[in-house]
Amino acid sequence: MEPAPESPKPETPPSPRRPLALFHELLSAPLAPVERARSGESSAPLVLLAGGLVGFALYGAAAGFFQGGTQVAIAAWKAPAIALLSLLLCLPSLYVFGALAGARWTPKTFVAVAAGLLATLGLLLAGLLPIGWLFSSSSRYLGMVTWIHVLLWLVALGLAFRFLGGALRALGARGGTFLWLALFALVSFQVATLLRPVLYSKPKEPLLRLGEKKSFFEHLGDAFKVELEEPKPAKPSPPRSPSPNPREAHPPG
Amino acid sequence: MPEPGIHQLLRHGGEPLLDEILAGRGLGRTAARLALAMTLGAALYGAVFGSWHGARLALYVAIKFPLVLFATTALTLLFSWIAARLLGLPLRLAQAAVLTLLALTVASLVLAALTPVAGLFVFCSPPPGPEARTAHNALYLMHTFLVGTAGFAGTRALRRALGRLAAPRGSIRAAYALWVFAFALTGGEVAWAFRPFVGSVYAPVAFLRERPLDGNVYEFVFTDILPHLAERLDKAMMD
Numbered sequence: 001m002e003p004a005p006e007s008p009k010p011e012t013p014p015s016p017r018r019p020l021a022l023f024h025e026l027l028s029a030p031l032a033p034v035e036r037a038r039s040g041e042s043s044a045p046l047v048l049l050a051g052g053l054v055g056f057a058l059y060g061a062a063a064g065f066f067q068g069g070t071q072v073a074i075a076a077w078k079a080p081a082i083a084l085l086s087l088l089l090c091l092p093s094l095y096v097f098g099a100l101a102g103a104r105w106t107p108k109t110f111v112a113v114a115a116g117l118l119a120t121l122g123l124l125l126a127g128l129l130p131i132g133w134l135f136s137s138s139s140r141y142l143g144m145v146t147w148i149h150v151l152l153w154l155v156a157l158g159l160a161f162r163f164l165g166g167a168l169r170a171l172g173a174r175g176g177t178f179l180w181l182a183l184f185a186l187v188s189f190q191v192a193t194l195l196r197p198v199l200y201s202k203p204k205e206p207l208l209r210l211g212e213k214k215s216f217f218e219h220l221g222d223a224f225k226v227e228l229e230e231p232k233p234a235k236p237s238p239p240r241s242p243s244p245n246p247r248e249a250h251p252p253g
Numbered sequence: 254m255p256e257p258g259i260h261q262l263l264r265h266g267g268e269p270l271l272d273e274i275l276a277g278r279g280l281g282r283t284a285a286r287l288a289l290a291m292t293l294g295a296a297l298y299g300a301v302f303g304s305w306h307g308a309r310l311a312l313y314v315a316i317k318f319p320l321v322l323f324a325t326t327a328l329t330l331l332f333s334w335i336a337a338r339l340l341g342l343p344l345r346l347a348q349a350a351v352l353t354l355l356a357l358t359v360a361s362l363v364l365a366a367l368t369p370v371a372g373l374f375v376f377c378s379p380p381p382g383p384e385a386r387t388a389h390n391a392l393y394l395m396h397t398f399l400v401g402t403a404g405f406a407g408t409r410a411l412r413r414a415l416g417r418l419a420a421p422r423g424s425i426r427a428a429y430a431l432w433v434f435a436f437a438l439t440g441g442e443v444a445w446a447f448r449p450f451v452g453s454v455y456a457p458v459a460f461l462r463e464r465p466l467d468g469n470v471y472e473f474v475f476t477d478i479l480p481h482l483a484e485r486l487d488k489a490m491m492d
Contacts (some may be wrong), residue, residue, distance in 0.1 A: 030339060042471065114304075118388075124335060124339070127331045127332035127335035127336070128332050130327070130329070130332075131328055131435065133331065134439065134446075137466050138446060138469045139472060140467070140469070140472055141472055148469075148471075155431070155434075159339050162340060162341075
């Protein structure tokens with residue numbers, strides 16, 4: 001890695017002492033941890049990582065309400081696991097893409113950017129938690145709720161784009177953010193497929209199915225074909241063909 | 254200086270009120286007054302919304318319609334605020350809440366103004382019953398259109414308010430789009446959970462359905478409405 005950039009160092013705000021203050025700082029001055037890292041100070045990456053993972057765990061628990069019961073706990077640990085594994089797999093490409101785009105990395109700035117990104121995503125998912133919970137609790141079809149979560153994840157990634165772009169620019173990079181974030185999104189979908197089942201487990205289904213290979217394209221499509229073993233109350237049996245009975249197709253007021 | 258009144262939302266583009274909100278002055282008092290105005294406006298329209306099935310559903314919907322708006326606000330507020338902050342908009346959580354209420358109040362005032370129009374169509378519709386399905390659907394579409402129009406007017410007020418913030422135009426546009434997206438996505442589902450509003454032509458009048466959180470509105474569109482329309486279209490083509 002190259003030495004720290006020679007560009008004039010910015011005025012760095014003092015590091016907040018409490019974790020909550022650190023996360024509030026992510027909202028008011030998102031690049032502050034990166035600026036501190038540029039100045040050679042600590043960006044408190046472990047606190048950022050831990051807080052971000054808590055956000056993922058809470059969102060995962062909310063998503064687990066689609067099936068409820070033990071699936072809440074299962075999704076609560078799988079969501080942060082998906083985030084962490086995706087980030088770890090994409091760290092080399094973040095370094096190389098960033099460097100090619102002109103970012104002058106130091107070990108501290110690299111760690112600060114990675115931890116800040118995960119913390120930002122965790123924070124966003126905590127904000128999306130009530131919406132995720134509402135759709136998880138009410139949806140009948142695995143395919144529908146899966147795509148709602150995909151949509152919300154893409155919204156979170158879109159907002160995280162701003163943090164990552166700003167951080168890379170502060171380190172001297174020009175471009176590269178979108179490409180890397182798109183790669184990260186694809187990897188996260190595949191890791192979620194690898195760590196399946198996340199939202200719904202059939203009875204006696206193993207906690208992980210690492211031996212069964214499947215692409216996320218196939219998995220997202222297959223979600224529509226899954227028939228729930230224990231249908232949700234009043235579920236009108238699996239997705240049906242157009243009903244000739246007008247009463248069935250009638251909006252319920 | 255006298256406090257800017259809620260009526261100023263309809264005059265001068267609500268500028269004095271926006272100044273107060275964006276300066277962070279008297280947020281609690283402003284929120285309470287906006288919430289009251291929103292409740293009254295939405296309840297008035299709600300009473301007409303549910304009146305096709307008689308006084309009982311009219312009363313239920315007058316209570317439920319403001320609740321839908323409050324529940325959607327509660328579910329989306331945290332995300333809206335976090336998104337705005339990450340986009341660089343200098344807003345406190347309380348200001349985000351008051352701005353959301355401001356948009357909903359404008360929408361509710363527009364709906365209240367449309368009450369006579371909606372009332373006329375409800376009054377002219379045949380009474381509910383299995384044979385009145387077309388009337389039900391027409392009322393459903395009319396209310397959806399009017400609520401959508403009022404919602405659009407509300408979001409324009411929000412856009413105007415956000416436009417006064419010291420932030421890049423692109424960030425303001427993105428924040429506005431995200432707020433509207435989150436509210437529309439969640440509001441549709443909250444309204445679904447609080448159904449019935451017009452009242453089914455088959456099911457009896459009730460405050461809520463037996464299992465309000467069973468199913469989501471988008472599933473309903475994809476598994477019932479669209480297949481039904483496709484089937485009708487197929488039949489029409491065959492004929």
